[in-house]
Amino acid sequence: MPECRYRTWVEISRSRLVANYRAICDLVGPQVTVMPVVKADAYRHGAVEVSRTLEQAGARWFAVSSVEEGVALRQAGIRARILVMADFLPFEREALLEFDLTPVIHRLEDLAAWERMAERYGRQLSFHLKLDTGMGRLGIREPAEAIIAALKRCPSLDFEGLMTHFASAAHYDTPQTEQQLARFKAVAEQLAAVGFRPRYQHLAATVPIAYGRKETWGNMVRPGQAIYGYISPVRGPAPAPLLKVEPVLTWKATVLDVKELPAGSPVGYGAMYWTTRPTRLGILTVGYGDGYPHRLSNRGRVIAAGRIVPVLGAVSMDLTAVDLTHAPEVRPGDAVTLLGREGRVSVDAHWIAKASGTISYNVLCSISSRVSRVYVD
Numbered sequence: 270m271p272e273c274r275y276r277t278w279v280e281i282s283r284s285r286l287v288a289n290y291r292a293i294c295d296l297v298g299p300q301v302t303v304m305p306v307v308k309a310d311a312y313r314h315g316a317v318e319v320s321r322t323l324e325q326a327g328a329r330w331f332a333v334s335s336v337e338e339g340v341a342l343r344q345a346g347i348r349a350r351i352l353v354m355a356d357f358l359p360f361e362r363e364a365l366l367e368f369d370l371t372p373v374i375h376r377l378e379d380l381a382a383w384e385r386m387a388e389r390y391g392r393q394l395s396f397h398l399k400l401d402t403g404m405g406r407l408g409i410r411e412p413a414e415a416i417i418a419a420l421k422r423c424p425s426l427d428f429e430g431l432m433t434h435f436a437s438a439a440h441y442d443t444p445q446t447e448q449q450l451a452r453f454k455a456v457a458e459q460l461a462a463v464g465f466r467p468r469y470q471h472l473a474a475t476v477p478i479a480y481g482r483k484e485t486w487g488n489m490v491r492p493g494q495a496i497y498g499y500i501s502p503v504r505g506p507a508p509a510p511l512l513k514v515e516p517v518l519t520w521k522a523t524v525l526d527v528k529e530l531p532a533g534s535p536v537g538y539g540a541m542y543w544t545t546r547p548t549r550l551g552i553l554t555v556g557y558g559d560g561y562p563h564r565l566s567n568r569g570r571v572i573a574a575g576r577i578v579p580v581l582g583a584v585s586m587d588l589t590a591v592d593l594t595h596a597p598e599v600r601p602g603d604a605v606t607l608l609g610r611e612g613r614v615s616v617d618a619h620w621i622a623k624a625s626g627t628i629s630y631n632v633l634c635s636i637s638s639r640v641s642r643v644y645v646d
């Protein structure tokens with residue numbers, strides 16, 4: 270086993286990242302622009318390195334949530350277009366301009382303010398407009414007539430994209446996605462009828478891409494989790510997924526100590542676990558301070574020497590105990606896999622999410638900055 274150089278770290282495979290991106294490009298075809306979503310530090314895979322890698326692989330657009338995330342990519346030298354999806358505050362408008370970030374506009378008043386910016390700086394500024402077609406979060410709910418009237422007052426702006434976001438794309442047992450799509454199309458048609466035809470129309474995140482809901486693809490798609498190798502489970506009568514991707518991230522920790530405990534010994538905070546037989550206890554360099562969920566107390570599983578072993582007792586802030594009785598060859602200094610694959614066994618973010626009562630996105634996004642990142646081929 271290679272020597273560990275970090276207490277706990279993630280290994281991120283560049284080749285898998287690129288393979289996932291290419292698989293999405295191949296599925297949607299050359300008419301559809303793939304805009305990888307690298308918000309939340311690329312779901313904790315590292316937005317700068319992920320964007321660099323995908324830019325080299327041909328990505329021409331990235332989506333982030335905030336102006337700050339966009340600025341960080343620019344400062345790292347990313348030259349592709351960057352769409353800021355989760356709105357911005359008035360004080361961030363200057364930075365949008367300075368760092369050449371493309372905003373999504375969610376209110377007609379903000380459209381007018383963006384027009385005033387364009388006039389003040391004598392530049393044509395582009396934007397994407399988001400419709401709230403039924404998600405009930407960000408986006409414009411006004412009728413098409415009001416949107417048209419507002420657009421007509423913006424001669425200095427380039428209306429580059431029209432978008433929406435689905436609330437229940439993974440729920441094939443409700444008609445919400447069809448309803449949202451119908452609403453989107455109706456508004457898009459009314460805008461087109463008076464000459465507002467943005468270059469891009471985009472609605473789909475991972476699930477409608479992966480499950481082949483082609484009518485939602487428009488000519489741009491916004492995959493997040495699929496880029497990182499995950500596709501959320503769906504419910505209801507869904508077709509078979511068309512997309513095959515593989516997890517990009519492997520999370521490891523090191524065994525600090527190994528000790529023998531007799532039967533009837535308590536383990537960890539609150540004595541949440543008592544040994545029922547002589548137990549070979551391993552203490553790992555990871556805890557909830559690293560983002561390893563506290564909810565995995567007495568429930569988690571890690572891979573040690575190619576075998577699944579259980580977490581014993583409470584996950585503490587910096588340390589976690591596991592049962593190494595059936596992995597006798599594991600010694601202090603060895604690495605174990607918290608999330609990932611060793612040979613034929615794997616623990617993935619879906620499994621951890623289920624065991625800890627959350628969603629896979631949350632598992633990935635919780636990996637803290639204390640966890641070192643290593644990029645591998």
Ligand SMILES: *Cc1c(COP(=O)(O)O)cnc(C)c1O
Pocket residue numbers: 306308354434473474475476491492493494495
């Ligand atoms: C996060 C996000 C995405 C990507 O979602 P995935 O399910 O991870 O593919 C796409 N569009 C918007 C608006 C988002 O907020």
